[in-house]
Amino acid sequence: MTVGTYMLALDQGTTSTRALLVDHSGSIVAIAREDLALSYPQPGWVEADAAQIWTSATHVIRNVLKEHGISSEQVAGIGITNQRETTVVWNRHTGEPIHPAVVWQSRQSADVCERLRSLGYAEGIRERTGLLIDPYFSGTKVAWLLEHVAGARELAEAGDLLFGTIDTWLIWQLTGGQLHVTDVSNASRTLMLNIHERQWDEQLLEMLGVPASMLPEVRATSEVYGYTQPELFGGPMAIASAVGDQQAALFGQACFREGEAKNTYGTGCFMLMNTGQHAKRSINGLLTTIAWEIEGQLEYALEGSVFVAGAAIQWLRDGLQMIGSASESEEIAAQTESSEGVYVVPAFVGLGTPYWMSYVRGAMFGITRGTTKSHIVRAVLESLAYQTRDVLSVMEADSGITVHRLAVDGGAVSNDLLMQFQSDVLGVPVERPDEREATALGAAFLAGLAVGFWKDKAAIRSMRHVERKFEPTMTEDVRSELYAGWQKAVRAAMAF
Numbered sequence: 001m002t003v004g005t006y007m008l009a010l011d012q013g014t015t016s017t018r019a020l021l022v023d024h025s026g027s028i029v030a031i032a033r034e035d036l037a038l039s040y041p042q043p044g045w046v047e048a049d050a051a052q053i054w055t056s057a058t059h060v061i062r063n064v065l066k067e068h069g070i071s072s073e074q075v076a077g078i079g080i081t082n083q084r085e086t087t088v089v090w091n092r093h094t095g096e097p098i099h100p101a102v103v104w105q106s107r108q109s110a111d112v113c114e115r116l117r118s119l120g121y122a123e124g125i126r127e128r129t130g131l132l133i134d135p136y137f138s139g140t141k142v143a144w145l146l147e148h149v150a151g152a153r154e155l156a157e158a159g160d161l162l163f164g165t166i167d168t169w170l171i172w173q174l175t176g177g178q179l180h181v182t183d184v185s186n187a188s189r190t191l192m193l194n195i196h197e198r199q200w201d202e203q204l205l206e207m208l209g210v211p212a213s214m215l216p217e218v219r220a221t222s223e224v225y226g227y228t229q230p231e232l233f234g235g236p237m238a239i240a241s242a243v244g245d246q247q248a249a250l251f252g253q254a255c256f257r258e259g260e261a262k263n264t265y266g267t268g269c270f271m272l273m274n275t276g277q278h279a280k281r282s283i284n285g286l287l288t289t290i291a292w293e294i295e296g297q298l299e300y301a302l303e304g305s306v307f308v309a310g311a312a313i314q315w316l317r318d319g320l321q322m323i324g325s326a327s328e329s330e331e332i333a334a335q336t337e338s339s340e341g342v343y344v345v346p347a348f349v350g351l352g353t354p355y356w357m358s359y360v361r362g363a364m365f366g367i368t369r370g371t372t373k374s375h376i377v378r379a380v381l382e383s384l385a386y387q388t389r390d391v392l393s394v395m396e397a398d399s400g401i402t403v404h405r406l407a408v409d410g411g412a413v414s415n416d417l418l419m420q421f422q423s424d425v426l427g428v429p430v431e432r433p434d435e436r437e438a439t440a441l442g443a444a445f446l447a448g449l450a451v452g453f454w455k456d457k458a459a460i461r462s463m464r465h466v467e468r469k470f471e472p473t474m475t476e477d478v479r480s481e482l483y484a485g486w487q488k489a490v491r492a493a494m495a496f
């Protein structure tokens with residue numbers, strides 16, 4: 001069935017768009033990347049340019065093919081993976097977005113959330129969507145756009161507007177406006193999908209004031225949806241998967257069995273545990289989400305979402321200019337053996353799992369006259385690890401499964417100091433795979449299954465190898481004391 005030599009993964013993340021070629025052995029043979037600018041028009045708001053996201057996708061696909069002398073015929077299929085929840089609303093006739101993309105981190109729909117809460121919708125929403133009422137999710141962002149962009153409501157009612165998460169926006173563009181589709185994993189992040197019935201929920205749409213005509217068709221995670229316009233890349237390529245980036249990483253880490261979990265350290269930090277065919281309900285602020293649908297089989301996951309992880313390192317670099325590059329954070333943090341009582345709570349856009357407090361903002365504690373840049377940089381790195389411990393504790397409590405090793409991936413896992421501290425603060429070994437681009441691999445694998453590039457999950461699992469295992473070396477007393485300090489810092493930030 002397969003004719004191509006490579007799978008192409010298009011990884012559209014919060015801070016960059018990347019195209020990667022993956023060969024039959026599961027190795028990434030080429031990467032092209034373009035960084036993206038975000039804007040922060042008001043405190044707590046985060047927006048992106050949807051047109052720039054699309055053009056960056058065309059650039060990286062063209063570049064990865066060109067730089068490696070590969071034609072579109074040599075590509076067996078494209079797997080798209082994307083930052084989730086980020087919302088684009090555009091005019092179906094002109095293709096023009098009516099507003100910048102509202103990024104997943106953005107808090108501008110906090111008032112919509114207050115209203116939904118005050119109307120007593122929390123329990124129903126939780127039950128149907130597996131999610132909570134929070135500005136994080138697309139549905140409240142669409143409601144906000146329809147309420148705040150002049151003329152949007154009328155256009156939406158007339159059927160002239162389309163909604164999409166980034167997968168939908170890219171597929172619509174790649175197919176010249178022929179396909180308006182999404183996959184179940186992305187749809188399950190919108191607050192509009194009933195995750196048990198696998199369809200848009202009319203009552204939820206009514207609650208949010210979103211006309212059904214705006215919504216894409218919901219498809220499986222691994223299937224050929226259509227083909228790219230031939231003129232874009234020198235010939236058509238099959239679009240064979242769309243998948244939310246965190247679910248993609250779960251797949252890329254071969255967490256196929258119930259109870260297998262991974263943690264991805266990118267802009268945010270997301271821990272997902274496969275729960276098989278059961279949509280497991282959390283009582284501690286985890287989300288229940290669809291992992292993927294393959295050959296008609298839906299699988300679910302529990303998720304802990306941390307809004308600010310690598311973004312805090314970018315803040316050190318761009319906001320405070322304390323470091324010259326993200327990787328320099330390791331060298332500077334290593335100048336001190338400990339953060340000496342300094343804690344940074346990077347709640348720039350509120351707190352996600354397990355707190356879900358949209359109005360909390362960041363804070364720093366424990367500063368003395370002796371505090372230096374390296375203490376602060378170290379405390380920021382440590383905050384990624386503490387937030388992960390917050391999530392892991394509730395993941396174990398809600399799933400009833402003890403995590404004996406944590407599989408990690410994402411941009412920040414190249415930081416050895418962070419990985420060692422992570423293992424220490426969890427008291428659990430941390431396993432870093434040789435191929436750290438688990439998100440892109442997951443998309444390539446899912447698309448590869450759809451076009452017969454790989455036979456099955458067993459073939460995929462055999463391609464995953466651990467590069468380095470970080471073992472805990474800290475004593476339990478030190479671990480408990482440090483973590484107690486973090487919990488105190490979070491409580492203080494929440495009280496501010």
Ligand SMILES: Nc1ncnc2c1ncn2[C@@H]1O[C@H](COP(=O)(O)OP(=O)(O)O)[C@@H](O)[C@H]1O
Nearest residue numbers: 013014015266267310311313326327411412415
């Ligand atoms: N060596 C490092 N130490 C700490 N953080 C890092 C390091 N390298 C990259 N990062 C962080 O990782 C993030 C980029 O990871 P990536 O997985 O590409 O994110 P995304 O998909 O969210 O755009 C950035 O926020 C960056 O600050």
Ligand SMILES: O=P(O)(O)OC[C@H](O)CO
Nearest residue numbers: 013014083084266267268
């Ligand atoms: O851009 P990332 O990789 O941090 O992912 C963002 C998440 O999908 C948001 O839910």
